[in-house]
Amino acid sequence: MTHISVTVDGTVYEDEVEPRLLLVHYLRDRLGLTGTPVGCDTSNCGACTVELDGMSVKSCTVLAVQADGGEVTTVQGLARDGAWTPLQRAFHERHALQCGYCTPGMIMAARDLLRENPHPTSGEVRQALEGNLCRCTGYQNIVRAVLAAAEETTGETAGQDSAAGDGASGRRTASGQEVTA
Amino acid sequence: MIPPAFDYVRPDTLEEAVRVLAEAGEEAKVLAGGQSLLPLLRLRLAFPELVVDVGRIPGLRGVREDGDTLVIGALTTHHDVVHDPLVRRYAGLLAQATETVADPAVRHRGTLGGSLAHADPAGDLPAVALALDAELVAVGPGGRRSVPAGEFFADYLQTALAPDELLVEVRVPEREGWGFRYEKFHRVSQSWAMVGVAALVRRADGRIAEARIGLTNMGPTPLRATAAEQALAGAADPGAVARAAGSAAEGTRPSRDASASPEYRAHLARVLTERAVLAAAGTG
Numbered sequence: 001m002t003h004i005s006v007t008v009d010g011t012v013y014e015d016e017v018e019p020r021l022l023l024v025h026y027l028r029d030r031l032g033l034t035g036t037p038v039g040c041d042t043s044n045c046g047a048c049t050v051e052l053d054g055m056s057v058k059s060c061t062v063l064a065v066q067a068d069g070g071e072v073t074t075v076q077g078l079a080r081d082g083a084w085t086p087l088q089r090a091f092h093e094r095h096a097l098q099c100g101y102c103t104p105g106m107i108m109a110a111r112d113l114l115r116e117n118p119h120p121t122s123g124e125v126r127q128a129l130e131g132n133l134c135r136c137t138g139y140q141n142i143v144r145a146v147l148a149a150a151e152e153t154t155g156e157t158a159g160q161d162s163a164a165g166d167g168a169s170g171r172r173t174a175s176g177q178e179v180t181a
Numbered sequence: 182m183i184p185p186a187f188d189y190v191r192p193d194t195l196e197e198a199v200r201v202l203a204e205a206g207e208e209a210k211v212l213a214g215g216q217s218l219l220p221l222l223r224l225r226l227a228f229p230e231l232v233v234d235v236g237r238i239p240g241l242r243g244v245r246e247d248g249d250t251l252v253i254g255a256l257t258t259h260h261d262v263v264h265d266p267l268v269r270r271y272a273g274l275l276a277q278a279t280e281t282v283a284d285p286a287v288r289h290r291g292t293l294g295g296s297l298a299h300a301d302p303a304g305d306l307p308a309v310a311l312a313l314d315a316e317l318v319a320v321g322p323g324g325r326r327s328v329p330a331g332e333f334f335a336d337y338l339q340t341a342l343a344p345d346e347l348l349v350e351v352r353v354p355e356r357e358g359w360g361f362r363y364e365k366f367h368r369v370s371q372s373w374a375m376v377g378v379a380a381l382v383r384r385a386d387g388r389i390a391e392a393r394i395g396l397t398n399m400g401p402t403p404l405r406a407t408a409a410e411q412a413l414a415g416a417a418d419p420g421a422v423a424r425a426a427g428s429a430a431e432g433t434r435p436s437r438d439a440s441a442s443p444e445y446r447a448h449l450a451r452v453l454t455e456r457a458v459l460a461a462a463g464t465g
């Protein structure tokens with residue numbers, strides 16, 4: 001077992017983990033953050049995309065021990081006081097999802113794009129989402145939603161909301177106990 | 182799937198990493214960005230007893246100049262390579278090819294050193310390292326040594342690195358005034374190359390004076406298209422380039438897999454060489 005300390009959606013967690021534990025399984029199975037799904041076994045689908053230290057990563061292709069000391073933002077950490085970000089709203093309003101399985105990853109990847117490029121063309125949106133597969137929508141409305149979010153806001157608010165989540169901040173163990181150190 | 186169990190260490194220094202690797206021998210595996218190793222572990226195609234995470238060793242990330250050589254730390258991520266102003270200025274071919282690797286999330290973690298050490302025949306960067314005439318610097322218990330790219334790639338997924346050696350930097354001679362182009366043929370934008378062609382072209386007096394061409398996925402290792410390079414010297418028009426590109430597959434050993442036959446790969450090598458050289462001749 002290896003000790004890790006990792007901030008997820010604004011809360012610091014201290015845990016003992018097996019080195020082979022994937023970050024996505026840590027988020028889902030230990031922290032109960034099932035908003036981040038697993039869609040493949042080959043690192044291709046992007047459904048598991050989260051932010052690690054400010055950049056999008058496929059959380060199925062990162063070990064939990066590699067996130068030690070790092071800051072993770074999942075799709076569950078985006079809304080503030082229950083209010084969605086412009087990207088989340090745009091996905092909802094533009095019908096950018098059907099089953100919704102790819103949506104957390106799409107939103108996290110799009111957020112990454114808008115941070116680097118606040119005013120992308122539709123071609124740039126497609127390029128930026130090349131690592132995220134959707135089996136339902138045919139992508140059209142996903143691209144429209146990202147463009148709408150970019151238009152609605154400056155890149156700053158679309159892409160750079162900080163990690164604060166709905167839950168109270170503080171240090172917790174996986175079982176939800178606050179710790180002080 | 183869940184990877185097989187392994188022990189894990191994260192050395193703080195290069196010396197410590199080399200010592201740990203030397204003690205563990207064949208049972209250890211280096212972990213850099215993890216974008217090739219973790220998929221292998223998840224598919225249970227690798228069973229290391231010890232994973233040595235070199236990801237936080239200081240000094241192995243970033244780009245600097247040493248005289249007229251570009252020095253790229255092995256742990257520099259694909260994302261950083263693509264955006265680095267020195268790389269874009271002196272080794273544009275590397276930035277362009279790296280931008281075709283996988284997708285943004287993978288490029289945030291995957292490293293240049295990892296791509297070269299992994300030596301996948303479909304990997305884009307080994308052929309680029311060959312074309313650029315890069316030197317790969319390794320550190321092991323016996324000290325430091327430099328291996329030319331042409332001697333580094335030994336066989337399918339095999340390199341000149343010993344199990345207790347770490348790749349620490351990639352040294353690329355700076356080339357200004359050379360045109361370049363990486364042409365990659367793949368079925369979807371995040372996927373590996375069916376065939377890739379890395380072309381560097383120097384022009385003089387309206388002709389191609391010199392061409393260097395690296396081939397991706399035309400054999401178990403990356404290859405130079407030597408016959409085409411020779412035929413390109415002196416080429417003055419698109420017809421001459423097309424004729425020279427006709428010999429791009431000479432001496433190659435492309436594989437057969439679900440996506441292409443060897444004959445189709447040879448065809449792609451010729452077509453992509455022509456496209457890459459014409460584009461490179463225009464960007465010089």
Ligand SMILES: Cc1cc2nc3c(=O)[nH]c(=O)nc-3n(C[C@H](O)[C@H](O)[C@H](O)COP(=O)(O)OP(=O)(O)OC[C@H]3O[C@@H](n4cnc5c(N)ncnc54)[C@H](O)[C@@H]3O)c2cc1C
Nearest residue numbers: 211213214215216217218283291292295296298304305348
């Ligand atoms: C979905 C997906 C698509 C991809 N598509 C492409 C593509 O189109 N083109 C392409 O080129 N690549 C592609 N890749 C692979 C990607 O480029 C990897 O980043 C790269 O192959 C390995 O780099 P890494 O740092 O992640 O290495 P790791 O996965 O950490 O290591 C890979 C291997 O190299 C060894 N190693 C790593 N660093 C060192 C070092 N410094 N010294 C000694 N040994 C070392 C490791 O022991 C291991 O055997 C893709 C990967 C994924 C997940």
Ligand code: FES
Nearest residue numbers: 039040045046060
């Ligand atoms: S679950 Fe991570 S890429 Fe598919």
Ligand code: FES
Nearest residue numbers: 098100134135136
């Ligand atoms: S909405 Fe179903 S996979 Fe994208």
